[in-house]
Amino acid sequence: MSPLSSRAGTILYAVIQEYVSAGEPVSSRTLTRKCGLNLSSATVRNVLADLEEAGYLSQPHPSAGRIPTEAAYRLFIDVLMRVRQVSAHESARIAEWLSHLEPGQDILRQTAKLLCELTGAPAVIAPQPAEARLLAKIRFIPTRPGEMLVVLVFADGTVENRFIPLEESPSDRQLERLHNLLSDVAEGQTLVAVRDHVARLRDQQRGELAALADLGLSLVRETLEEASVHVRHVLIEGQARLFDQPEFLQANRAFELMRALEDRERLVTLLDQTLDSKQVQVFLGNEMASKAGPPVSLVVAPYQDHEGRPGGAVGVIGPTRMDYPAIVPLVGATAEAVSAALARQHDVAQRGRVRGAPQPGRSGSKRT
Numbered sequence: 210m211s212p213l214s215s216r217a218g219t220i221l222y223a224v225i226q227e228y229v230s231a232g233e234p235v236s237s238r239t240l241t242r243k244c245g246l247n248l249s250s251a252t253v254r255n256v257l258a259d260l261e262e263a264g265y266l267s268q269p270h271p272s273a274g275r276i277p278t279e280a281a282y283r284l285f286i287d288v289l290m291r292v293r294q295v296s297a298h299e300s301a302r303i304a305e306w307l308s309h310l311e312p313g314q315d316i317l318r319q320t321a322k323l324l325c326e327l328t329g330a331p332a333v334i335a336p337q338p339a340e341a342r343l344l345a346k347i348r349f350i351p352t353r354p355g356e357m358l359v360v361l362v363f364a365d366g367t368v369e370n371r372f373i374p375l376e377e378s379p380s381d382r383q384l385e386r387l388h389n390l391l392s393d394v395a396e397g398q399t400l401v402a403v404r405d406h407v408a409r410l411r412d413q414q415r416g417e418l419a420a421l422a423d424l425g426l427s428l429v430r431e432t433l434e435e436a437s438v439h440v441r442h443v444l445i446e447g448q449a450r451l452f453d454q455p456e457f458l459q460a461n462r463a464f465e466l467m468r469a470l471e472d473r474e475r476l477v478t479l480l481d482q483t484l485d486s487k488q489v490q491v492f493l494g495n496e497m498a499s500k501a502g503p504p505v506s507l508v509v510a511p512y513q514d515h516e517g518r519p520g521g522a523v524g525v526i527g528p529t530r531m532d533y534p535a536i537v538p539l540v541g542a543t544a545e546a547v548s549a550a551l552a553r554q555h556d557v558a559q560r561g562r563v564r565g566a567p568q569p570g571r572s573g574s575k576r577t
Contacts, residue, residue, distance in 0.1 A: 234274035321446035
């Protein structure tokens with residue numbers, strides 16, 4: 210598509226703003242009356258016809274106004290959009306949310322609720338894979354013969370469960386001692402780091418402690434293997450809001466929407482594409498699916514863990530007819546707030562560990 214003239218860009222910008230606001234096809238009369246264009250209706254009609262021929266607008270039927278195409282939204286986001294500043298009220302809401310978070314709280318779920326309230330759109334959050342995230346603790350719970358439940362509590366407050374196979378169930382005493390051993394190892398470490406530590410411990414010890422470390426190593430290895438094939442966790446908060454949008458009142462559109470929301474692997478793939486970026490990314494309709502997708506867009510930004518490493522992605526999912534100039538900066542500000550919250554939570558936890566550390570001359574170590 211050829212570059213737009215200044216006049217065509219101004220009119221396309223006005224069409225998109227009006228369509229996002231009203232949700233109705235935009236006529237030349239509406240543009241000249243409401244959008245402050247110092248142009249005649251005939252000139253506006255000619256430019257609208259040119260934009261339609263270029264693929265930026267479509268017309269539902271000959272007597273209707275025009276609506277933006279996906280190509281128009283892409284041009285709008287990449288070239289034309291003038292991003293708004295986050296308002297003082299919105300900044301205060303984010304700061305208040307951050308100040309009330311306590312250690313151990315599920316930061317990601319609380320973030321999803323906040324972003325949903327700020328934008329009015331469903332929030333989507335995907336953390337890094339389980340094997341790459343920092344742990345708070347790990348617990349093994351027998352369920353039935355040949356199976357064990359693994360409970361992974363992460364430093365960001367989220368909890369994930371995994372079922373792993375067992376050849377032989379350990380005794381209650383063995384599990385108690387193993388949990389005591391792992392409580393000194395797991396906090397602030399990844400599953401991979403825990404596995405490597407327990408492997409070294411097994412090689413360095415003898416007798417009962419070596420056997421305990423060998424048990425722990427086999428369980429952590431099974432957990433890692435299960436995590437590697439497990440579909441990543443994606444949190445969607447407020448998805449019912451999408452069904453209030455006029456785009457999804459028709460049954461076939463609602464079905465396409467449900468299919469897009471249920472395709473967790475595709476969502477994870479898109480969210481992961483933002484992890485190496487410092488900017489907010491926008492994925493439109495057809496970019497959301499390998500085939501022609503529903504009129505749904507994903508606005509997403511990466512957040513960092515307490516060490517500044519990629520922690521995951523946070524964003525909103527909504528109709529392509531979204532107020533991008535307002536939503537893009539809100540998603541960016543929320544991602545920065547998540548990073549700050551994770552760093553603060555880690556600092557508080559570290560101070561707590563220092564206060565609870567054994568004093569010189571006193572025995573504070575756990576028995577294994």
